[in-house]
Amino acid sequence: MTKETFLVTGASDGIGAVYADRLAGRGYNLVLVARRAEKLQSLAAQLKKVHGVSVEVLAADLSNAQGLEKVENRLREDSQITGLVNNAGIAGEGNITELDPSYVTGMIHLNILAVTRLTAAIAPRLSSRGKGTIINITSVTALMPAAFTAVYPATKAFVLAFTEALQAQLAPSGVRVQGVLPGITRTAIWEEEKLSTIPAAMVMDVNDMVDAAMVGLDLGEVLTIPSLPDSADLETYLSARSALRPNLSLANPAARYSITAVK
Numbered sequence: 001m002t003k004e005t006f007l008v009t010g011a012s013d014g015i016g017a018v019y020a021d022r023l024a025g026r027g028y029n030l031v032l033v034a035r036r037a038e039k040l041q042s043l044a045a046q047l048k049k050v051h052g053v054s055v056e057v058l059a060a061d062l063s064n065a066q067g068l069e070k071v072e073n074r075l076r077e078d079s080q081i082t083g084l085v086n087n088a089g090i091a092g093e094g095n096i097t098e099l100d101p102s103y104v105t106g107m108i109h110l111n112i113l114a115v116t117r118l119t120a121a122i123a124p125r126l127s128s129r130g131k132g133t134i135i136n137i138t139s140v141t142a143l144m145p146a147a148f149t150a151v152y153p154a155t156k157a158f159v160l161a162f163t164e165a166l167q168a169q170l171a172p173s174g175v176r177v178q179g180v181l182p183g184i185t186r187t188a189i190w191e192e193e194k195l196s197t198i199p200a201a202m203v204m205d206v207n208d209m210v211d212a213a214m215v216g217l218d219l220g221e222v223l224t225i226p227s228l229p230d231s232a233d234l235e236t237y238l239s240a241r242s243a244l245r246p247n248l249s250l251a252n253p254a255a256r257y258s259i260t261a262v263k
Contacts, residue, residue, distance in 0.1 A: 010088030014187035
């Protein structure tokens, strides 16, 4: 029986590389996607040797049209790919008053557009098959945008909302959907100089983060926050948000917005 395959984006290092290792350890074949082919080749050789799985390197820049289309086509056409880890992303755009238009455009393309289009490329196959897994790496900054920069948390808030909508649409067909919300994780996205200014108690090892996320997947969690001690806190947040729903769209404005309310 042919093994099933996961495609992992941003797989050359950090979170993506650890996901590749853990999935290979579970017996999955892999397609590793990132810009730097040489780093992917090194990782692929290691994973083949250690885990005995098939590992293919697919070098592509998901922030440009050609690279994105290349990976989309693979997801549409390769029936062996039954899992997708949308991990590729960048941060660090700086203050909105000093924004680099080119950099932030690339961030939006990678953090939002690529996640959307790659998911849309694989979803029809998984849904019709009634089986498969989509894992989206978002961020705790999606829940607290004022504590970070302006654009990066917004891109991750998109991924969070997108993941929840995917769950509603795809879960009935049997497809597993998970959004992972890491806190500060020791990866290349953080400069060591910056990490040295952050209390050690706030920084998670990347291996611990991915291992926790994998357990969350096994538990059937739709949203996994690896550092959150009590999952009931997340449920409380989601319940409070749901409680707003009946009053979010009504025929009349709330009384406080009436003309007579202004003195």
